[in-house]
Amino acid sequence: MIPGPTPVPEKVLQALSKHPIGHRSKEFQELVEITTKNLQWLHQTQNDILTITGSGTAAMEAGIINTLSKGDKVICGENGKFGERWVKVAKTFGLEVIKINSEWGTALNPDEFKKILEEDKQKEIKAVILTHSETSTGVINDLKTISSYIKEHKKALSIVDCVTSLGACNVPIDEWQLDIVASGSQKGYMIPPGLSFISMSEKAWAATEESNLPKFYLDLKSYKKSLLSNSNPYTPAVNLFFAxxxxxxxxxxxxxxxxxxxxxxxxxxxxxxxxxxNLKLFADENYLSPSITAIKTGEMDAEEFRKLIKSKFDILLAGGQDHLKGKIFRVGHLGYVNDRDIITVISAISYVLLELGKITTQQAGDALMLATNCLESK
Known part of the structure; x- marks a missing residue:
């Protein structure tokens, strides 16, 4: 019950066990054609969807280095570990970063994006880089509103990490006019790690003509060219395509x-x-991610609590990152997760809290009853 790799369905595991086929064969080209069409369905877009053998970070880096140039001014939203990562990536490639910060556990303020974008009269800002569902904190940012302000700017591209939101919540790429959207296979897609996906708008492709940042394996033009023949520029993870x-x-x-x-x-x-x-949520309740719930443990050591859950029930929960280590644990509920899994993990957490004398049996029963009511609602 971590936010990735997520549980893999038996059908998908069986597909993985097929014998590999040649990645230049007709059979593989047919596979690329059908998966690309289904990826467009999932992304709710007519844009090109490129598949890279690499993690979600590869797709995000590809989006940045293919559309921007050294010295370009960009806005980066930072309200968690992955927002921090995109700031580091941007700075690594010599971009001038304007940070919009929000305390971990709170959502990015769309008005701050609006203000900076409106003040950019010379249209110097080339991109806005942000995370939709911040996996480290359980917060989902208001991508719809932020993207509307980017659209009003006209020049800036939106470069969005949707690694734990795609396949879990509504991300209508064409409706919101998102330019570059990255995701990874081990999250909502319900397959093992190893593939990443990137949606590119026409505006994003136009920006690739001006980009001067170095790229080779992640040169998206080569992926676009090969996609015309339902192929891949390099040897892809063939069995992951089966999955x-x-x-x-x-x-x-x-x-x-x-x-x-x-x-x-x-x-x-x-x-x-x-x-x-009697546990407190770490994230702002108005912005809870549908993919992961982060929970404060107060005086309890979250790492010790996770160990108890693992040893007693063989259920793995995620821990806190950086300064949150030992202070929170995180329950992933995206991808191939059903109601039984949710009831099971709540029962396990309740059992350990009862053993530790932190709650009563009445509270444990109430928690399950309330959870069941939520699961039965439509």
């Missing part, structure tokens, strides 16, 4: 709306149950 095909078929069968509703129910069940167990 991707199966996972996307399962997602299409469930339907986008049902996927989003399921993740929302799980978010509500987890957050409601944790409060009933």
């Amino acid at each position: 991707l095909d199966e996972a996307l078929k399962m997602m299409r069968d469930e339907g986008l709306e049902n996927i989003f509703l399921r993740h929302n129910r799980h978010k509500l069940a987890m957050s409601t149950a944790m409060k009933a167990l």
Whole structure:
């Protein structure tokens, strides 16, 4: 129950076990064609969706280095570990970074983006880089509003980390006119790590003509060219394409709306149950991510608590990162997670809290009852 790698369905595991095929074969080209179409369905876009053998960080770095040049001015939203990462990446490539900060556990303020973008009369800002669902804190940022301000600026590109939001909540790329959207296979896609996906708008492709940052393996023009023949510029992770095909078929069968509703129910069940167990949520309740719930442990050491859950129930929870280590634990509920999994992890947490004398049996029962009510709601 961590926010990635997420549980993998049996059908997907079976697909992984197929014998590899040649990545220049007709069979593989057919596989690329169907997975690309299904990726466009999931991303709700007609944009090019490129598949890179690499993690979500590879897709984000590719988005940055293919559309920007050394010395370009960019805005980076930073309200967690991954927001921090994009600041580091931008600075590594010599970009001039304007940071918009928010305390970990709180959402980025869209008005701050609006103010800076409106004041940029010379249109010097080339991109706005931010994380949609901040995995380290359980916060989801208001991407819809922020993207509307980027759109009004006209010049700046939106470069968005949707690694733990795509496949878990609504990210209508074409409707919100998002330029560059990155995600990774081991999250909402329900397959093992190793593939990343990047959506590129026409505006983003136009920006690639002016970019002078160094790139080779992550040169997206080569991926676009090869996609014309349903291929890949380098040797891809063939068996992960088998897995991707199966996972996307399962997602299409469930339907986008049902996927989003399921993740929302799980978010509500987890957050409601944790409060009933006298645990405080780390994230602002108005901006809870549908993918992960971060929970404060107060005087309890979160790392010791995680060890107890693992030893007694063989359930792995995620810990806090950086200064949050030992202060919070995080429950992932994205991808191939069902109601039974949610009830199981709430029961395990309740059991350990009971053993530690932190709650009563009545509170444990209340938590399960409230969670069940959330899961039964439509």
